[in-house]
Amino acid sequence: xxxxxxxxxxxxxxxxxxxxxxxxxxxxxxxxxxxxxxxxxxxxxxxxxxxxxxxxxxxxxxxxxxxxxxxxxxxxxxxxxxxxxxxxxxxxxxxxxxxxxxxxxxxxxxxxxxxxxxxxxxxxxxxxxxxxxxxxxxxxxxxxxxxxxxxxxxxxxxxxxxxxxxxxxxxxxxxxxxxxxxxxxxxxxxxxxxxxxxxxxxxxxxxxxxxxxxxxxxxxxxxxx
Amino acid sequence: xxxxxxxxxxxxxxxxxxxxxxxxxxxxxxxxxxxxxxxxxxxxxxxxxxxxxxxxxxxxxxxxxxxxxxxxxxxxxxxxxxxxxxxxxxxxxxxxxxxxxxxxxxxxxxxxxxxxxxxxxxxxxxxxxxxxxxxxxxxxxxxxxxxxxxxxxxxxxxxxxxxxxxxxxxxxxxxxxxxxxxxxxxxxxxxxxxxxxxxxxxxxxxxxxxxxxxxxxxxxxxxxx
Amino acid sequence: xxxxxxxxxxxxxxxxxxxxxxxxxxxxxxxxxxxxxxxxxxxxxxxxxxxxxxxxxxxxxxxxxxxxxxxxxxxxxxxxxxxxxxxxxxxxxxxxxxxxxxxxxxxxxxxxxxxxxxxxxxxxxxxxxxxxxxxxxxxxxxxxxxxxxxxxxxxxxxxxxxxxxxxxxxxxxxxxxxxxxxxxxxxxxxxxxxxxxxxxxxxxxxxxxxxxxxxxxxxxxxxxx
Amino acid sequence: xxxxxxxxxxxxxxxxxxxxxxxxxxxxxxxxxxxxxxxxxxxxxxxxxxxxxxxxxxxxxxxxxxxxxxxxxxxxxxxxxxxxxxxxxxxxxxxxxxxxxxxxxxxxxxxxxxxxxxxxxxxxxxxxxxxxxxxxxxxxxxxxxxxxxxxxxxxxxxxxxxxxxxxxxxxxxxxxxxxxxxxxxxxxxxxxxxxxxxxxxxxxxxxxxxxxxxxxxxxxxxxxx
Numbered sequence: 001x002x003x004x005x006x007x008x009x010x011x012x013x014x015x016x017x018x019x020x021x022x023x024x025x026x027x028x029x030x031x032x033x034x035x036x037x038x039x040x041x042x043x044x045x046x047x048x049x050x051x052x053x054x055x056x057x058x059x060x061x062x063x064x065x066x067x068x069x070x071x072x073x074x075x076x077x078x079x080x081x082x083x084x085x086x087x088x089x090x091x092x093x094x095x096x097x098x099x100x101x102x103x104x105x106x107x108x109x110x111x112x113x114x115x116x117x118x119x120x121x122x123x124x125x126x127x128x129x130x131x132x133x134x135x136x137x138x139x140x141x142x143x144x145x146x147x148x149x150x151x152x153x154x155x156x157x158x159x160x161x162x163x164x165x166x167x168x169x170x171x172x173x174x175x176x177x178x179x180x181x182x183x184x185x186x187x188x189x190x191x192x193x194x195x196x197x198x199x200x201x202x203x204x205x206x207x208x209x210x211x212x213x214x215x216x217x218x219x220x221x222x223x224x225x
Numbered sequence: 226x227x228x229x230x231x232x233x234x235x236x237x238x239x240x241x242x243x244x245x246x247x248x249x250x251x252x253x254x255x256x257x258x259x260x261x262x263x264x265x266x267x268x269x270x271x272x273x274x275x276x277x278x279x280x281x282x283x284x285x286x287x288x289x290x291x292x293x294x295x296x297x298x299x300x301x302x303x304x305x306x307x308x309x310x311x312x313x314x315x316x317x318x319x320x321x322x323x324x325x326x327x328x329x330x331x332x333x334x335x336x337x338x339x340x341x342x343x344x345x346x347x348x349x350x351x352x353x354x355x356x357x358x359x360x361x362x363x364x365x366x367x368x369x370x371x372x373x374x375x376x377x378x379x380x381x382x383x384x385x386x387x388x389x390x391x392x393x394x395x396x397x398x399x400x401x402x403x404x405x406x407x408x409x410x411x412x413x414x415x416x417x418x419x420x421x422x423x424x425x426x427x428x429x430x431x432x433x434x435x436x437x438x439x440x441x442x443x444x445x446x447x448x449x450x
Numbered sequence: 451x452x453x454x455x456x457x458x459x460x461x462x463x464x465x466x467x468x469x470x471x472x473x474x475x476x477x478x479x480x481x482x483x484x485x486x487x488x489x490x491x492x493x494x495x496x497x498x499x500x501x502x503x504x505x506x507x508x509x510x511x512x513x514x515x516x517x518x519x520x521x522x523x524x525x526x527x528x529x530x531x532x533x534x535x536x537x538x539x540x541x542x543x544x545x546x547x548x549x550x551x552x553x554x555x556x557x558x559x560x561x562x563x564x565x566x567x568x569x570x571x572x573x574x575x576x577x578x579x580x581x582x583x584x585x586x587x588x589x590x591x592x593x594x595x596x597x598x599x600x601x602x603x604x605x606x607x608x609x610x611x612x613x614x615x616x617x618x619x620x621x622x623x624x625x626x627x628x629x630x631x632x633x634x635x636x637x638x639x640x641x642x643x644x645x646x647x648x649x650x651x652x653x654x655x656x657x658x659x660x661x662x663x664x665x666x667x668x669x670x671x672x673x674x675x
Numbered sequence: 676x677x678x679x680x681x682x683x684x685x686x687x688x689x690x691x692x693x694x695x696x697x698x699x700x701x702x703x704x705x706x707x708x709x710x711x712x713x714x715x716x717x718x719x720x721x722x723x724x725x726x727x728x729x730x731x732x733x734x735x736x737x738x739x740x741x742x743x744x745x746x747x748x749x750x751x752x753x754x755x756x757x758x759x760x761x762x763x764x765x766x767x768x769x770x771x772x773x774x775x776x777x778x779x780x781x782x783x784x785x786x787x788x789x790x791x792x793x794x795x796x797x798x799x800x801x802x803x804x805x806x807x808x809x810x811x812x813x814x815x816x817x818x819x820x821x822x823x824x825x826x827x828x829x830x831x832x833x834x835x836x837x838x839x840x841x842x843x844x845x846x847x848x849x850x851x852x853x854x855x856x857x858x859x860x861x862x863x864x865x866x867x868x869x870x871x872x873x874x875x876x877x878x879x880x881x882x883x884x885x886x887x888x889x890x891x892x893x894x895x896x897x898x899x900x
Contacts, residue, residue, distance in 0.1 A: 011692065011745055017236065018696030021243030025251065025320045026700065030708075033327045041332060041339035045346075059320065063313040070236055085871060088738040095700045095734065102708045107716060114716035121720075196310060242461065246468030250476065250545045258480075258552045266557060266564035270571075284545065288538040295461055421535060467686065471693030475701065475770045483705075483777045491782060491789035495796075509770065513763040520686055646760060 012087060013073040019091045020069065023098060024062040027055050030102040053185065054105035058097055060192045061126070065094060068133065068163075075155070076140065077148045086136045093129035100125045108181045119177035119184040123170050126188075130166030137163050166195075237312060238298040244316045245294065248323060249287040252280050255327040278410065279330035283322055285417045286351070290319060293358065293388075300380070301365065302373045311361045318354035325350045333406045344402035344409040348395050351413075355391030362388050391420075462537060463523040469541045470519065473548060474512040477505050480552040503635065504555035508547055510642045511576070515544060518583065525605070526590065527598045536586045543579035550575045558631045569627035569634040573620050576638075580616030587613050616645075687762060688748040694766045695744065698773060699737040702730050705777040728860065729780035733772055735867045736801070740769060743808065750830070751815065752823045761811045768804035775800045783856045794852035794859040798845050801863075805841030812838050841870075 031051045034044035069090070076083075100122040107118035137160035140146055144153040169191055177184045256276045259269035294315070301308075325347040332343035362385035365371055369378040394416055402409045481501045484494035519540070526533075550572040557568035587610035590596055594603040619641055627634045706726045709719035744765070751758075775797040782793035812835035815821055819828040844866055852859045 008745070008749070011688075013236075014239070014689070015692050015696055015741060015745075017240050018243060018693060019700050021240055022247055022697055022700040023703075024316075025244050025247040026704065028248075028320055028323050029251065029254070029704070031324050033324075033331050035331075036339065041342050045342070055321070056317065059317050060313070063310075063316075066240060067309065070233070070240075074233070084742065085738075088735070091699075091738075092731065092734050095703055096730070098703050099706050099708075106708050106710075114711065117716050117720070238461075239464070242465050243468060246465055247472055249541075250469050250472040253473075253545055253548050254476065254479070256549050258549075258556050260556075261564065266567050270567070280546070281542065284542050285538070288535075288541075291465060292534065295458070295465075299458070463686075464689070467690050468693060471690055472697055474766075475694050475697040478698075478770055478773050479701065479704070481774050483774075483781050485781075486789065491792050495792070505771070506767065509767050510763070513760075513766075516690060517759065520683070520690075524683070 009073065009076055009079050012079055012084065013070070016069060016073075016087060016091055017066070019095055020062060020066045023095050024059055024066075026098050027058050027062075027101060030098060030105065031055055048105075050108045050185075051105040054101045054108075057185070057188055057192065058101040060196065061188075062094060062097060064192065064195045065129070072133075072136065072140075072159070075148050075151045076146055078146055080143065080146060083136065083139055083143075083146065086132060086139060090129065090132035090136065093125060093132055096125060097129075104181070104185070108185055111181070115181035116178045119181035120174050122188070123173040123177050123184065127167045127170035127174070130163065130170055134160060134163045134167060234298065234301055234304050237304055237309065238295070241294060241298075241312060241316055242291070244320055245287060245291045248320050249284055249291075251323050252283050252287075252326060255323060255330065256280055273330075275333045275410075276330040279326045279333075282410070282413055282417065283326040285421065286413075287319060287322060289417065289420045290354070297358075297361065297365075297384070300373050300376045301371055303371055305368065305371060308361065308364055308368075308371065311357060311364060315354065315357035315361065318350060318357055322350060322354075329406070329410070333410055336406070340406035341403045344406035345399050347413070348398040348402055348409065352392045352395035352399070355388065355395055359385060359388045359392060391416075459523065459526055459529050462529055462534065463520070466519060466523075466537060466541055467516070469545055470512060470516045473545050474509055474516075476548050477508050477512075477551060480548055480555065481505055498555075500558045500635075501555040504551045504558075507635070507638055507642065508551040510646065511638075512544060512547065514642065514645050515579070522583075522586065522590075522609070525598050525601045526596055528596055530593065530596060533586065533589055533593075533596065536582060536589060540579065540582035540586065543575060543582055546575060547579075554631070554635070558635055561631070565631035566628045569631035570624050572638070573623040573627055573634065577617045577620035577624070580613065580620055584610065584613045584617060684748065684751055684754050687754055687759065688745070691744060691748075691762060691766055692741070694770055695737060695741045698770050699734055699741075701773050702733050702737075702776060705773060705780065706730055723780075725783045725860075726780040729776045729783075732860070732863055732867065733776040735871065736863075737769060737772065739867065739870050740804070747808075747811065747815075747834070750823050750826045751821055753821055755818065755821060758811065758814055758818075758821065761807060761814060765804065765807035765811065768800060768807055771800060772804075779856070779860070783860055786856070790856035791853045794856035795849050797863070798848040798852050798859065802842045802845035802849070805838065805845055809835065809838045809842060 032048070034041065034048065036044045079087075100118075103118045104122045107115045109115070137156055141153050141156040141160050144151075144156065147153070147156060173184050173187055173191075176187060257273070259266065259273065261269045304312075325343075328343045329347045332340045334340070362381055366378050366381040366385050369376075369381065372378070372381060398409050398412055398416075401412060482498070484491065484498065486494045529537075550568070553568045554572045557565045559565070587606055591603050591606040591610050594601075594606065597603070597606060623634055623637055623641075626637060707723070709716065709723065711719045754762075775793070778793045779797045782790045784790070812831055816828050816831040816835050819826075819831065822828070822831060848859055848862055848866075851862060
């Protein structure tokens with residue numbers, strides 16, 4: 001029987017879920033209410049399309065991160081100090097995302113250097129978040145005793161390698177950012193679709209790789225977390 | 226004995242609860258503090274009645290959504306990738322609601338095209354949220370293996386059909402919006418009352434349809450999540 | 451053995467805890483950062499003392515409400531639709547509190563009619579929240595089957611009567627508000643101290659009235675909620 | 676077998692986790708989006724470096740507080756009224772932190788009296804939060820019956836003494852604040868590193884001092900909190 005996650009692991013996941021849920025919901029505060037006076041509201045609303053697009057993009061991106069984070073924690077039995085602080089770095093990146101999201105929404109339309117810079121900052125933030133995921137998997141690979149029983153370090157190794165895709169792709173978009181912020185925005189959307197709609201090898205969802213706590217219930221005796 | 230929800234299902238519900246709780250509480254940030262200087266605060270406060278009305282409306286609406294969402298998840302035993310992303314779409318709609326709420330509050334009083342547009346956007350957001358609920362029930366109807374043991378697909382079918390009421394009614398209010406935003410606002414309130422005070426067939430509450438996890442406790446052996 | 455709370459009751463409490471935790475933490479957003487340019491920051495900060503006082507007051511008030519709410523739910527075994535919507539009304543009041551808090555902070559110093567009105571609105575909001583608590587206890591008194599086994603309706607009756615203190619006292623402060631907003635502010639603080647520091651008959655804390663789920667653990671076999 | 680935390684203890688910790696998660700995530704709202712028009716966004720972003728630095732600092736500081744708080748609650752079996760209100764004071768301090776963080780970010784660069792004052796307020800807030808931690812440990816030392824079985828009051832005494840480091844060091848930085856706000860900022864970072872990277876005697880992490888609920892799982896029978 002796989003070891004059950006201990007209270008600390010559970011609380012860390014619950015705390016992380018809280019931060020992720022708040023960050024994803026705060027995104028809406030960055031969409032301003034246009035003050036058009038006697039002007040045309042429709043025009044003003046259409047004019048701020050980058051705000052809606054950036055909202056949807058970052059919402060989906062954070063949603064996918066939640067899935068990945070939850071999927072990782074399903075495989076973790078206990079947490080050491082290093083993993084704790086790596087996880088804190090990851091949360092720092094996610095909690096920071098509303099800022100580059102608002103920056104991108106504000107400047108993507110303008111073109112020119114300012115739009116390039118805004119897109120590059122979004123790319124860099126995403127790349128750094130990806131690095132934090134990679135570092136966490138790498139630590140788990142080197143400390144397999146932290147994993148749920150029945151998960152071997154080969155699984156962690158595979159996850160570690162797959163988690164390099166994000167940082168590499170987002171780092172490449174930093175280059176693209178200095179050509180066109182709008183093109184970069186489109187590529188962000190494609191990357192999100194790739195992770196969301198792709199095969200399970202890209203995002204480990206419980207459905208397809210549920211070797212962790214998911215199958216504990218089948219014993220009919222364990223209670224859920 | 227009904228299968229207990231597995232950790233993934235539970236965490237997804239907890240995450241959704243978090244997003245819904247945050248969205249419902251952020252609504253208050255959209256009510257501005259009037260700066261009247263030496264003027265009359267009372268007048269200024271009365272003047273922003275649409276802000277209070279929109280706050281109460283969206284609070285009740287999101288509250289009802291929470292009940293519906295919780296009621297659905299009481300019947301779900303496991304979650305597949307599609308359900309995960311349908312649920313993310315639903316949360317996207319709910320997390321977005323503070324925006325159309327503030328838009329409605331700002332423009333409903335003005336009359337004219339801008340007020341019509343603001344109401345139509347509120348209606349459309351609500352209709353889309355309703356579509357997400359419908360899609361989730363439809364998926365559960367086609368994948369009854371995701372349901373808690375003892376819930377058959379007929380139940381999911383009924384819920385799927387009932388979940389069409391919301392999107393249909395809210396889509397009709399898009400038409401009304403272009404006649405009168407204030408009338409539309411009143412109709413929103415009536416729809417909310419209908420869902421809140423109506424018979425249990427409209428909103429499935431645990432009290433009246435508690436065939437899911439609610440009755441697990443009676444065994445006296447299971448512990449709750 | 452007292453019946454364990456069922457999942458619905460638990461989720462409703464968790465959802466309520468979420469709304470209360472968010473409302474209490476959002477209060478800080480209402481304290482503005484003074485922009486003094488070359489002026490004296492110290493003076494500007496002292497000048498906004500009502501913001502700090504209102505922050506601390508509403509923080510303590512919401513904290514006490516959390517204790518009362520948690521204490522009530524420790525005694526609830528199952529939730530019916532009416533209790534669900536009464537609880538939603540209570541949450542609506544708590545989630546609204548940042549608004550009258552900011553209003554009070556903005557206008558209490560000014561004196562005159564505007565300050566009276568701001569204090570009266572704070573009083574009225576608090577009174578209405580108290581009414582929601584009363585209505586919930588009243589419902590539990592009339593539906594003792596919703597209570598945890600071992601809690602009789604006399605306990606609910608006592609709690610119902612005690613829960614009248616809040617609404618009555620806060621309604622009286624509406625009168626005081628029209629004499630002096632500052633005096634009213636001081637009285638709010640005293641009321642909060644009364645509830646926080648008073649005997650357990652005033653606020654039912656788990657320590658002194660823990661007849662609910664608190665003592666379940668002693669059996670050594672049950673797991674916690 | 677160590678006593679399991681009872682529901683009240685658990686809910687208090689969950690509520691505290693919620694407040695801490697929200698406070699840590701709200702920090703990002705204090706970073707403004709520069710409005711540079713046709714100007715240089717890069718310059719404007721570099722110019723607001725104190726906002727990023729203060730964001731990272733307070734994020735790490737609150738993260739460490741979460742670890743300390745969680746570590747304390749792992750050792751608490753039951754909560755009395757006094758501990759409840761001491762914990763509320765602690766949360767008040769943490770929920771207030773976004774304000775001194777934004778103040779520091781706004782004024783640290785300016786130099787002169789205003790910057791000194793902003794740093795002193797940050798120091799004082801941190802010192803007071805430290806005092807709340809100390810008061811909680813002191814109460815636990817005097818009421819060892821509140822501790823998890825197997826934890827003796829010597830452990831609480833050690834934790835109480837260690838918890839004096841924070842308030843003492845932060846009080847000393849109040850003096851430094853009136854010499855240089857930037858120097859103070861650097862020292863805050865060093866203190867955070869000391870607590871984060873230091874030996875386990877400084878911050879009690881589950882890994883190294885897990886005598887509480889952490890080792891409950893080894894019995895293979897208990898479920899997690």
